[in-house]
Amino acid sequence: MALIKELQGLLGAAHVLTGGDVARYAGDWTGVYTAQPLAVVRPADTAQVAAVLRLASRHGVAVVPVAGLTGLVGGAMTKGGLMLSVERLNRIREIRPDSRIAIVEAGVVLSRLHEAAEAQGLYFPLWFGARGSAMIGGVLSTNAGGSNVLRYGSTRALCLGLEVVLADGRVLNLMSELHKDNSGYDLKDLFIGAEGTLGVITAAVMKLVPAPRAHATATLALDSLPQALVLLNRLQAACGGMVEAFEYMPASYMRQLQAVRPDVGLPFASIPEVTLLVELAATARRDCEALADGSLPIVTLLQQVLAAMLAEGLLQDAVVAQSEAQRRAMWQRRELAAEITFARKPAIDTDVALPLDKVVAFFDLIHARLPVLDAGADTLSVAHLGDGNIHFTVFPSRKDAALKDAVISAVEDVVQDLGGSFSAEHGVGLSKLPSMARRKDAVALAVMAQIKAALDPDNRMNPGKVIPA
Amino acid sequence: MALIKELQGLLGAAHVLTGGDVARYAGDWTGVYTAQPLAVVRPADTAQVAAVLRLASRHGVAVVPVAGLTGLVGGAMTKGGLMLSVERLNRIREIRPDSRIAIVEAGVVLSRLHEAAEAQGLYFPLWFGARGSAMIGGVLSTNAGGSNVLRYGSTRALCLGLEVVLADGRVLNLMSELHKDNSGYDLKDLFIGAEGTLGVITAAVMKLVPAPRAHATATLALDSLPQALVLLNRLQAACGGMVEAFEYMPASYMRQLQAVRPDVGLPFASIPEVTLLVELAATARRDCEALADGSLPIVTLLQQVLAAMLAEGLLQDAVVAQSEAQRRAMWQRRELAAEITFARKPAIDTDVALPLDKVVAFFDLIHARLPVLDAGADTLSVAHLGDGNIHFTVFPSRKDAALKDAVISAVEDVVQDLGGSFSAEHGVGLSKLPSMARRKDAVALAVMAQIKAALDPDNRMNPGKVIPA
Numbered sequence: 001m002a003l004i005k006e007l008q009g010l011l012g013a014a015h016v017l018t019g020g021d022v023a024r025y026a027g028d029w030t031g032v033y034t035a036q037p038l039a040v041v042r043p044a045d046t047a048q049v050a051a052v053l054r055l056a057s058r059h060g061v062a063v064v065p066v067a068g069l070t071g072l073v074g075g076a077m078t079k080g081g082l083m084l085s086v087e088r089l090n091r092i093r094e095i096r097p098d099s100r101i102a103i104v105e106a107g108v109v110l111s112r113l114h115e116a117a118e119a120q121g122l123y124f125p126l127w128f129g130a131r132g133s134a135m136i137g138g139v140l141s142t143n144a145g146g147s148n149v150l151r152y153g154s155t156r157a158l159c160l161g162l163e164v165v166l167a168d169g170r171v172l173n174l175m176s177e178l179h180k181d182n183s184g185y186d187l188k189d190l191f192i193g194a195e196g197t198l199g200v201i202t203a204a205v206m207k208l209v210p211a212p213r214a215h216a217t218a219t220l221a222l223d224s225l226p227q228a229l230v231l232l233n234r235l236q237a238a239c240g241g242m243v244e245a246f247e248y249m250p251a252s253y254m255r256q257l258q259a260v261r262p263d264v265g266l267p268f269a270s271i272p273e274v275t276l277l278v279e280l281a282a283t284a285r286r287d288c289e290a291l292a293d294g295s296l297p298i299v300t301l302l303q304q305v306l307a308a309m310l311a312e313g314l315l316q317d318a319v320v321a322q323s324e325a326q327r328r329a330m331w332q333r334r335e336l337a338a339e340i341t342f343a344r345k346p347a348i349d350t351d352v353a354l355p356l357d358k359v360v361a362f363f364d365l366i367h368a369r370l371p372v373l374d375a376g377a378d379t380l381s382v383a384h385l386g387d388g389n390i391h392f393t394v395f396p397s398r399k400d401a402a403l404k405d406a407v408i409s410a411v412e413d414v415v416q417d418l419g420g421s422f423s424a425e426h427g428v429g430l431s432k433l434p435s436m437a438r439r440k441d442a443v444a445l446a447v448m449a450q451i452k453a454a455l456d457p458d459n460r461m462n463p464g465k466v467i468p469a
Numbered sequence: 470m471a472l473i474k475e476l477q478g479l480l481g482a483a484h485v486l487t488g489g490d491v492a493r494y495a496g497d498w499t500g501v502y503t504a505q506p507l508a509v510v511r512p513a514d515t516a517q518v519a520a521v522l523r524l525a526s527r528h529g530v531a532v533v534p535v536a537g538l539t540g541l542v543g544g545a546m547t548k549g550g551l552m553l554s555v556e557r558l559n560r561i562r563e564i565r566p567d568s569r570i571a572i573v574e575a576g577v578v579l580s581r582l583h584e585a586a587e588a589q590g591l592y593f594p595l596w597f598g599a600r601g602s603a604m605i606g607g608v609l610s611t612n613a614g615g616s617n618v619l620r621y622g623s624t625r626a627l628c629l630g631l632e633v634v635l636a637d638g639r640v641l642n643l644m645s646e647l648h649k650d651n652s653g654y655d656l657k658d659l660f661i662g663a664e665g666t667l668g669v670i671t672a673a674v675m676k677l678v679p680a681p682r683a684h685a686t687a688t689l690a691l692d693s694l695p696q697a698l699v700l701l702n703r704l705q706a707a708c709g710g711m712v713e714a715f716e717y718m719p720a721s722y723m724r725q726l727q728a729v730r731p732d733v734g735l736p737f738a739s740i741p742e743v744t745l746l747v748e749l750a751a752t753a754r755r756d757c758e759a760l761a762d763g764s765l766p767i768v769t770l771l772q773q774v775l776a777a778m779l780a781e782g783l784l785q786d787a788v789v790a791q792s793e794a795q796r797r798a799m800w801q802r803r804e805l806a807a808e809i810t811f812a813r814k815p816a817i818d819t820d821v822a823l824p825l826d827k828v829v830a831f832f833d834l835i836h837a838r839l840p841v842l843d844a845g846a847d848t849l850s851v852a853h854l855g856d857g858n859i860h861f862t863v864f865p866s867r868k869d870a871a872l873k874d875a876v877i878s879a880v881e882d883v884v885q886d887l888g889g890s891f892s893a894e895h896g897v898g899l900s901k902l903p904s905m906a907r908r909k910d911a912v913a914l915a916v917m918a919q920i921k922a923a924l925d926p927d928n929r930m931n932p933g934k935v936i937p938a
Contacts, residue, residue, distance in 0.1 A: 098826040143651050154649060157626070166912070173910045176890065180623060180822040180858045182612050182662055183892040183901075183909055184935055185917045189658035193651055210705070236679070240753035241710045284709035286770075301755070353649040357567040389649045421645065423652040432652075440652055441642045443635070447924065448654045454923035455916065466653055 003059045003082075007041055010051050015042040015088070025066060025083055029130070029338070033074030033430060037064070037083040044088045046163060046171060046202045053200065054169035056082055056460065063167075064462045065196035067106060067138030070130035072349075073429030075142065075195045075465055086137045089202055092116050100208045101160060101177050106137025106201050113206070122208040125152035129335040137201045143193035145425030147245045147334070150386035151281075152209065154425065155192065161205030162188045166198075167456040177205050190451070195427050196462040198455050212244070212281030214288035216302040217327045221272035221317040225360050228274055231309060232356075232386060235278065238305050242287070242298070245279040246386035247334050253382050254333075260343045261336055264329075268317055276385070277334050278302075279327075337382045341393050344380075348407050349393040352415045353424035356388045365414045370394065373406050389424040405434070412439055428466045437468035472528045472551075476510055479520050484511040484557070494535060494552055498599075498807070502543035502899060506533070506552040513557045515632060515640060515671045522669065523638035525551055531929045532636075534665035536575060536607030539599035541818075542898030544611065544664045544934055555606045558671055561585050569677045570629060570646050575606025575670050582675070591677040594621035598804040606670045612662035614894030616714045616803070619855035620750075621678065623894065624661065630674035631657045635667075636925040646674050659920070664896050665931040667924050681713070681750030683757035685771040686796040690741035690786040694829050697743055699783060700774075701825075701855060704747065707774050711756070711767070714748040715855035716803050722851050723802075729812045730805055733798075737786055745854070746803050747771075748796075806851045810862050813849075817876050818862040821884045822893035825857045834883045839863065842875050858893040874903070881908055897935045906937035 007016045017025070017040040027034035038061065043049045056063045062081035069076065076083070089105035092113065096103075097120040104113060110124075110131040117124045126139060128146035138144070140162070145154045152158065161176040174188050191198055222228055228248060235243050249257075254271045257264060267275065282288045282298040290296050299320065309315035321327040341349060354362050363381075370377055376397030383390040394407050412422045412435055422435040436445065448467050452459070476485045486494075486509040496503035507530065512518045525532045531550035538545060545552070558574035561582065565572075566589040573582060579593075579600040586593045595608060597615035607613070609631070614623045621627065630645040643657050660667055691697055697717060704712050718726075723740045726733060736744065751757045751767040759765050768789065778784035790796040810818060823831050832850075839846055845866030852859040863876050881891045881904055891904040905914065917936050921928070 096824075096826070099824045143655075145649055145651075149649065154651075156655070166916070170912045170915075172912045172916060174913060177824050177888055178822045178890050178893075179856050180614055180618065180853075180893040181890040182614075182623075182894055182896055183890055184897060184905060184913065185667075185920060186612075186625070186658045186662050187913060187916055189655045193655050198654075237752070238754055240751070240756070282709070283706070285707055287709070353647045355565075355568045355570075355646050357565070384649075387649050388647065419646055421647050421650040421652055424647075424649040425651055427651055428653060436653060443639045443641045444643060444653065444656060446639070447635070447641060447656055450923045451654060451920060454919045 003061060004039055006055055011041055011043055011048060028069050028071050028076060030072055033077040035077050035079035037078045038080050040083045040085055042085045042088050049165045049200055049202050050169040050171055052084060053165055057168055062460045062463050065200045067135035068133040070134045072426045073431040075427050075429030084200060095120055097122060099177060102206045102208055104136050104206060105203045108136045110134045117208050118211060121211050123211040124206060125209055126155055126158060129338055136204060140192050140201050140204055141195050142427035147247060147384060150246055151241060151244045156189060158207045159192060159204055160207055162191055162201060163203040164191050164199040164201050167461045175205055195429060195466050197452060197466050198461060210283040212283055214282045214296055214298050215327060216280040216299040217321040217330055218278050218302060219267040219319045219330050220276040220315060221268050222274040222315055225274055227314045228276055228385060230314060234305050239280055239301055242280040242282055244281040247277040248383040248385035249275040250381055252380050256340050256380055257333060257336060260340050264333060267319055272316055277330055344395055346399040347393050347395055348404050350411050351424045351426040352390050352392060352420055352422055354388045354418055354420035358418040359388055361418055362414055366411060369410050373410060374403055430465060433468045472530060473508055475524055480510055480512055480517060497538050497540050497545060499541055502546040504546050504548035506547045507549050509552040509554055511554045511557050518634045518669055518671050519638045519640055521553060522634055526637055531932050533931045534669045536604035537602040539603045541895045542900040544896050544898030553669060564589055566591060568646060571675045571677055573605050573675060574672045577605045579603045586677050587680060590680050592680040593675060594678055595624055595627060598807055605673060609661050609670050609673055610665050611896040616716060616853060619715055620710060620713045625658055627676045628661060628673055629676055631660055631670060632672040633660050633668040633670050636930045644674055664898060664935050666921060666935050667930060679752040681752055683751045683765055683767050684796060685749040685768040686790040686799055687747050687771060688736040688788050688799050689745040689784060690737050691743040691784055694743055696783045697745055697854060700778060703774050708749055708770055711749040711751055713750040716746040717852040717854035718744040719850055721849050725809050725849055726802060726805060729809050733802060736788055741785055746799055810849060813864055815868040816862050816864055817873050819880050820893045820895040821859050821861060821889055821891055823857045823887055823889035827887040828857055830887055831883055835880060838879050842879060843872055899934060902937045
């Protein structure tokens with residue numbers, strides 16, 4: 001085929017994969033979204049990305065950008081389109097510690113940026129389980145969240161500048177390093193979270209923050225979710241902005257963890273209704289430097305809040321990590337969520353956000369509605385509770401498309417009634433297209449389609465994703 | 470005229486101003502951008518805004534949204550267009566303290582939101598001199614900055630949801646209250662900062678933060694700007710995220726202040742090279758509650774950093790505010806900036822942003838270049854130094870359009886060479902159109918025009934602003 005030949009001429013045959021060689025790219029972590037692309041191309045730099053897009057434009061072929069393949073919504077699947085992998089755009093172009101920025105290409109793996117920032121005494125505060133595979137281009141395209149959003153915001157809040165190649169091969173240079181830059185429309189934020197439907201993100205200027213020099217991490221047992229929200233308020237009041245993670249694992253999660261990974265162990269003798277993982281992080285000297293008696297101020301602060309809650313009977317039990325190893329073990333229990341969820345089939349997973357004061361109502365309402373739809377259904381949830389972001393998974397008693405749709409609709413109904421969103425941090429991709437059609441403001445959908453048509457008139461950039469037909 | 474009659478029928482004659490009645494709207498604070506609109510209309514709610522836009526669409530008339538008229542860039546000027554004032558959309562619809570949000574209409578004056586938040590023990594952290602007149606719709610449309618951006622971000626960072634009426638009268642409902650909501654393109658941020666060229670913002674969901682319960686405020690005398698940057702780093706390291714303002718007033722500013730407002734007084738016996746206003750704000754109990762000896766921990770923390778700097782000779786002198794009255798007096802000196810700048814004509818003012826580590830170079834370079842262009846020119850600057858945002862004003866020795874253009878070009882050259890932006894926080898409006906044409910990435914300009922054409926095909930929303938012809 002002429003296009004493949006031209007791509008080979010452009011990139012070298014080694015970087016144009018076809019046939020069986022594309023297997024690694026043909027599916028994502030879910031195993032659900034699998035299809036055969038026409039070819040996978042691996043350009044080496046922005047100029048090659050632009051050349052690929054010009055070629056694809058001339059041949060009228062769809063282009064689907066792909067990064068670390070850790071998506072959960074089918075955002076990178078293509079049947080017959082050209083898959084454009086950004087993996088070779090993997091340079092950390094520059095880290096400027098004085099301005100606290102990193103200039104990185106789209107193929108840089110998240111954990112590499114973590115390491116590079118750490119070497120400069122800084123921290124890149126986007127943190128989630130897939131950090132060893134996920135790439136900057138992917139986290140930007142999905143506006144990924146994670147465990148530290150409570151303190152630092154989602155990916156969008158961490159990005160100062162962007163380089164994007166448009167559908168026709170034009171290169172859009174928005175590589176600002178500034179915290180204030182009001183020079184026209186906010187194009188950067190339009191491409192962040194657009195899941196590759198408006199162009200290919202090739203590089204970005206990312207914010208770094210001072211590296212936390214001490215953590216205080218604890219696993220807590222509570223009787224109920226309302227008590228967890230009291231605790232969050234107490235921690236915020238006592239520690240200002242130092243609360244970095246506030247993760248919720250209900251009893252069902254801990255039971256499933258025990259079943260799937262008995263090696264990991266449980267934090268308490270029995271499984272409480274509510275298990276929380278909380279973490280504070282300190283950068284200020286007065287919080288991180290050990291006192292004469294060896295105690296760490298930030299740990300003391302956490303212990304004081306917990307002691308008061310224990311005394312009032314609002315907290316059942318607490319374990320504060322005494323070492324980095326103990327801290328890592330606490331995080332491992334939380335980060336096994338994806339593994340635990342995917343261990344059991346069939347599963348219907350959702351990714352919803354609620355106003356914090358509506359989280360309890362969400363669980364009450366959905367647990368009341370679910371048995372009506374499927375008396376044998378089991379559930380599993382895990383939540384970035386500090387953000388009101390719940391990953392609520394239903395294991396139905398049978399594989400049944402109509403039941404699946406009914407369950408998702410029921411979750412959406414409850415979420416919408418409570419002022420929440422059916423899509424919090426994983427993106428829309430293919431999996432949430434029906435939800436977009438049902439739930440998103442109709443004018444917003446029309447405006448999205450108008451923008452898409454303006455920037456990609458031939459609908460070749462990741463077609464069929466994000467915007468319902 | 471038929472349109473005026475129809476508008477009167479729609480809104481009532483009292484809310485359709487024409488002729489001499491529009492005087493109050495015909496100019497802004499600068500006094501430079503003055504023109505006669507066809508009429509000023511004052512709709513009462515979103516439905517009336519939509520109806521006005523449908524009427525204007527049918528008659529093919531331009532619509533220019535206006536809020537508090539405190540803009541500095543000519544963004545609300547119209548000769549012969551319909552000026553749509555949002556002043557009657559002035560309801561604070563709801564404040565929800567548990568979710569820390571305020572749902573407000575576009576005509577709410579900033580200081581009213583401050584008061585309403587304060588009544589709930591919360592704070593809306595957008596703060597600048599014009600807060601008594603500026604309205605929510607205006608601060609959103611310009612993505613306004615101010616003195617607290619260092620800690621809380623610009624207006625964009627404070628907005629969770631938006632309601633917008635489009636050029637054709639459709640109402641776009643993006644009123645999310647969520648911190649995570651990845652349901653399609655980020656339309657909200659496209660309308661924020663678009664200066665009314667894409668639609669009329671009618672309401673918004675704004676974030677509130679815990680009210681600072683104690684401040685530590687000081688005015689400082691330093692020998693040089695590099696020492697100021699050392700101080701900023703020391704303060705950040707000692708106090709984590711508590712640094713709320715870091716404002717720079719050079720000797721020229723203090724001299725001008727003394728000349729224009731001798732009643733205000735100077736903080737030090739002689740005027741130092743560098744005067745800084747720094748403020749820390751605390752919400753955590755341990756920082757805000759007075760100790761047994763009556764001292765306030767946050768003030769002690771500031772004093773410790775200042776004492777160390779004094780001992781090292783990095784600081785000449787320091788005054789820490791001992792009362793709210795003293796704190797207000799310190800802020801007054803900074804907030805008279807607009808009055809001082811406008812007191813002298815002709816003036817060429819700029820609003821630039823630089824990477825923090827390039828601020829010193831900016832001043833060195835521009836002060837070297839300026840005398841070549843105009844040996845008799847005087848300058849005045851004031852800066853949100855913590856953001857790298859400098860309001861650099863030149864008083865040329867003569868009124869001369871070519872000289873003005875040369876001065877602005879010289880500032881832009883220096884800014885661009887140092888990786889800065891010619892437009893930081895005031896917006897583009899009319900005043901920075903030539904800069905946009907000269908300095909903005911050409912592809913970015915083209916994409917902006919594509920989006921504008923898609924959403925406002927007849928170019929009736931605030932035409933001629935932001936995007937150069």
